[in-house]
Amino acid sequence: MAKITVIGSISTDFVVETEKRPVMGETVEGKAFSTSFGGKGANQAVASARLGAETTMLGAVGRDTFGSELLKNLEENGINVNNVERVTHSSGSAFITLVDGDNSIIYVPGANGAYMPEMLDRVIEEEKVFQNSDLVLVQNETPVDTVEHLIRRCNEIGIPLLLNPAPARELHSSLIDQVTFLTPNETECSFLFPGEDIETVLAKYPNKLIVTLGSSGAVYHDGQGIQRIPSIKVEQVVDTTGAGDTFNGAFAFAYASGLNLHDSIRFGNIAAGLSIQKAGAQTGAPTLEQMKEHEDFEKKWDLK
Numbered sequence: 001m002a003k004i005t006v007i008g009s010i011s012t013d014f015v016v017e018t019e020k021r022p023v024m025g026e027t028v029e030g031k032a033f034s035t036s037f038g039g040k041g042a043n044q045a046v047a048s049a050r051l052g053a054e055t056t057m058l059g060a061v062g063r064d065t066f067g068s069e070l071l072k073n074l075e076e077n078g079i080n081v082n083n084v085e086r087v088t089h090s091s092g093s094a095f096i097t098l099v100d101g102d103n104s105i106i107y108v109p110g111a112n113g114a115y116m117p118e119m120l121d122r123v124i125e126e127e128k129v130f131q132n133s134d135l136v137l138v139q140n141e142t143p144v145d146t147v148e149h150l151i152r153r154c155n156e157i158g159i160p161l162l163l164n165p166a167p168a169r170e171l172h173s174s175l176i177d178q179v180t181f182l183t184p185n186e187t188e189c190s191f192l193f194p195g196e197d198i199e200t201v202l203a204k205y206p207n208k209l210i211v212t213l214g215s216s217g218a219v220y221h222d223g224q225g226i227q228r229i230p231s232i233k234v235e236q237v238v239d240t241t242g243a244g245d246t247f248n249g250a251f252a253f254a255y256a257s258g259l260n261l262h263d264s265i266r267f268g269n270i271a272a273g274l275s276i277q278k279a280g281a282q283t284g285a286p287t288l289e290q291m292k293e294h295e296d297f298e299k300k301w302d303l304k
């Protein structure tokens with residue numbers, strides 16, 4: 001069975017819908033309020049676990065009630081949370097105000113910003129789970145020191161690592177050399193490689209750099225040439241939140257299950273395309289059974 005470890009953010013989204021954004025000092029009546037589970041790390045872990053990967057989450061939540069709910073949600077999705085730290089900070093949270101479909105967001109990293117390299121080292125030294133992973137996943141919602149430390153440690157130990165560089169932040173080329181896969185979207189790609197066109201950058205990092213292109217699917221260079229992998233056709237897009245996370249979690253599951261790079265990207269595209277037909281970041285991530293019902297799913301992949 002595919003074994004995946006995800007290091008990353010675990011957060012609650014607090015969503016308010018209103019007709020008018022309050023100005024300073026003003027109170028307005030809102031239309032609706034809801035909470036949903038998020039955090040790029042948690043979303044990717046849920047995507048991978050829902051497909052059937054043995055998934056371990058590393059990161060931090062607060063000792064508040066939100067922290068307990070966040071852990072419970074991960075556990076209900078079959079994710080191992082034994083090594084998630086509980087810290088004195090508040091749990092990670094995003095406050096989203098929606099007016100006519102346009103959102104403004106305040107993100108408070110809280111506990112996510114307190115996941116330190118020592119915490120990671122403790123798991124690496126004491127737990128077999130890390131060494132036994134087929135693939136490790138990380139994003140940029142974890143402190144930069146921890147992500148850089150993780151890249152070096154995985155490289156030393158020889159565990160393949162996927163870095164989803166979202167949200168965009170600087171990344172030294174010596175670290176890019178040490179990751180197995182780098183999966184920016186188009187905007188993150190131009191941030192990482194300013195002034196370079198995408199095809200040049202892809203050719204520089206064959207079989208490593210995978211750029212997701214929304215409705216245009218994803219693209220990489222296979223050492224011979226550029227490979228464009230189209231997305232699936234989606235009649236009705238409901239909510240693209242979590243599309244990138246589902247792509248990463250599903251790609252990781254497929255690759256760790258033994259599919260080649262090309263087919264793993266195809267698999268990721270199908271999963272992400274299915275996920276945008278449902279609201280929320282995690283709700284839409286498909287099961288393997290739902291994947292098998294899609295016409296682009298190949299029987300020969302023989303996934304269980």
Ligand SMILES: Nc1ncnc2c1ncn2[C@@H]1O[C@H](COP(=O)(O)OP(=O)(O)OP(=O)(O)O)[C@@H](O)[C@H]1O
Nearest residue numbers: 185212213214215217231240242243244269272273
């Ligand atoms: N309109 C769409 N139709 C089909 N597939 C889509 C569509 N939008 C996104 N996808 C799928 O989701 C993947 C990731 O999308 P995208 O490149 O927009 O990532 P992202 O910007 O990280 O997404 P998000 O921030 O919305 O989670 C794409 O590679 C594709 O497989």
Ligand SMILES: [K+]
Nearest residue numbers: 239275280284
């Ligand atoms: K969604």
